[in-house]
Amino acid sequence: MNTDRVGYSGLFVVALYGMISSFLMPLGQLREPGPGFLPLCLSTILVILAGVGVISSRPSQEDLARTEPFWGNMKSPVKIVVTTGLAIWAFEPVGFLVTSVCFLGLLFRWVSDYPWWKAVLLGVCIGGAGWFFFAKLLGVSMPGGFLGW
């Protein structure tokens, strides 16, 4: 597959969307540009560049030599993204301490493949240390969550 072509196509679509959004904004005149003026210029240029890219790109050496699927092993990245997403979502309601302990524990178990007990232990120790260092020592304001910690 032609990696570059796919990449440029993605940019093309994004830029097109940008052009449409910019048209909806007040454009002003050349002498007094409105908010939509610059976004429109930029997305237009990007559409052109991406278009050129789509047309002129060739499969690279890597593409021709590639045997495995393009995305490679996505298991770990997906797990990390999902776990981080959960952590961010829980951050304010549940509180920093509990969230970070669970977050670390989950990652250690799920992605790093530590046995359960190790994952939990590491999560508690590191999460606790982090909480102590940042929230208590440095005084950075972290959410306490419903437990108030």
Added chain:
Amino acid sequence: MSRRVALLISLFVVMVIAAPISAQEYPTKPITLINPLPPGGTLDLQGRAFAAVVEKYLGKPMVVVNKTGAAGAVGSLAAAQAKPDGYTLCLGWSAQTALIINEILEGRKPSFNIDDYVVLGRFTDSSPVFLVPYNSPWKTIQQAVDDIKAHPGAYSYSSGGIQSISHLPMEALIVENGLKLKHVPFQGGGPAFTALIGSHVQCSAQYPGTSLPKVKAKQLRALAVFSGQRLKGYEDVPTFKELGYNVFHSSWVGLVAPKATPAPIVEKLRTLVKQVTKDPAFVDVIEKAGDEVDYADAEKTRQAWSKEYERLQKLLSRMEKQK
């Protein structure tokens, strides 16, 4: 009497007694003070000075958190929606009012409103000064106004941002006198000052704390003040009113809490504001920064806030019409 009734009555009695007790125990942990504006500004200075002195009176520290965004809307909204247990307070200031009105004018329901808060008290109330570069040909306000009227659209003024406390006073002047003066917004007071000192713009409205050193250094000149009476430090500068212009603007800074905060805690906090604003440590910091402590109790602040709301509403609507 049956045991049940006795139980209920004793429960009731306990609750009645407990309520003021919980107020007495307040605060049991540190209090958060939200500052919706970025660090380093006037609001930040006053908020931090207040927080630093509070521990003396309450026994527990008060921590300032800058929750910035959208010219103060993000932090104000967060404060309005915070748990009303007295552990989250917020700074209130006049441009906040402008934020609310602007959302209304744009046809949106404002995400927070004055009624979302209970007012605790006011720290200061300051007015800006009309400044020009030192070498400006304008020596009096009359000259400035005449010149601007004679050359509509030829001059510009700098401000620290749209809806900021340096934008609205100039608009009051413009709207009142039908001037055609261009507004060049900058990101904060610093760049606005630089533009003025370098004569890239012809005038600006800035506050005494930050402007006095520059006037003393002969980089800028003050032609008039926007207050009702002459300002300390600017005793030889007339007010707009004295010169015959119906222009007034003031900017207050105070403390508010979410609406549903329990009454005993509110009372305690109101007394706290009164005490802290009298505390020499606090007064010292404020005065050194070029401002004056102007305490007003909750009732007066609330009334002034409503009056300001009306004033700004009129101003902003006129600005809309003139666009």
Added chain:
Amino acid sequence: MIESFIGMGQGFLIAFTPQNLYYCFLGCLFGTVVGVLPGVGPLAGISLLLPATFGMPPVSALIMLCGIYYGAMYGGSTTSILMNIPGEAASVVTCIDGYQMARKGRAGAALFIAAWGSFLGGNISVLGIALLAPVLADFAVKFGPAEMFAVMVMAMMLVGYVGSGSVLKTMCMVMLGLFLGTIGMDTMTGYLRMTYGIKELADGIGFIPVAMGLFGIAEILSSTQDTLVRDVLKPKLRELLPNRDELRRSWGPIGRGSVMGFFIGLLPGAAHIIAGFSSYALEKKLATHPEEFGTGRIEGVAGPETANNSATGGAMIPFLSLGIPSGPATAVMMVALLIHGIKPGPLLIQENPEVFWGVVASMYIGNVVLLILNLPLVGLFVNLLRIPFKLLFPIILTICIIGVYSIDASTMELWIMLISGLVGFVLRRFRFDVAPLVLALIIGPMMELAFRQSLMMSGGSFAVFFGSPISLVLLSVSALLVLTGLARPLLAGRRPKTNP
């Protein structure tokens, strides 16, 4: 000039008291910690310690706060080199070659040179302040919106040099970055562009969450694709230090970076960042093998790190001489001064010379302190790399979350970081270089604002850009850069088709 030397002497006397030395050390230490932590920048550090300074004498307070500022600049390069996470804005450029050096086992050398370069850059800038402050202060004021626009245009030209890979891809990333920079409230009209009702986006997509996501998180995501066991390098002491070749190649960039950084630091706004990548672009242009930049060239670390420290000194000039803060960190320092009853402004040097010179002298001392602090730490930091990756990356992720949250107490910024991480991951897969995007994201809004402010002030006339000598010179230089940049591939006959 003579007064400058007398002043410096006076300043050293003040700065050398045990009390002030202690505060300087404390500030530098705290600043280093704060700088090493990704996301938590000098601004957070200064704000955190501000209340603690209330009881202190003004000079001491300012010395400590400046120490934090400086320390953070030093510390910021550490995470950039070790983990590809910019510790703070100016260190983005250091990530590019610094991290690659770490991958090759040269982390110690990179850290060492970064520390040395920062030290030398800082010294030169202190010298510059002492000798040139009064002259340069006026210069800073001459920069109005038209001049700022010209500066930004030139900066954009330089951003193009930072990218590796094909010209077309770099230009696409720059355009994308500029476009993303328009999201948020338009400063001129207050109009909300593409925020979709999300209040937190009104100030634009925050630069730090995006940078941390595009660089750091994307790096973690791609690294975990293969086995989680990476070659754990066991560096020997000798390998911690730069070898002779690296040292020799670093002198030039350090020298150029200090001077360049100092003058760029005078400009209001994001001076450090501009200084950083301007130096990078300069070194790349001067190099005999520019295509090697991005694979771990020491020049790509020496130059930018020196420049951004030097810019710190330059940035203090408008603040100390005119009382005009050049950025949020100096704004908070101004508040600190006000709280202590010192009025920053042009009269500062006359009314409170001990403050002015005391601070300048302590900057020099701070430099020395930081060098002493950081050099031994190089060994410690490099050993952090020996921690198995599968244990390290969750810790890095947690620190990133803490770092970003500490800026604005905003969950939305955490989401932005995560999404940027995904985007960065995808872009890498498709062989697009992310650095130009991030830099364009910062420069773009400033450029647009300056453009529209200038047009507003001139009433729509474009002549304003050619009016002042400063902007004329800068725009001509930019045009030259474009022409020479285009000319080479055009002369070669075709657009470079390299897909590295």
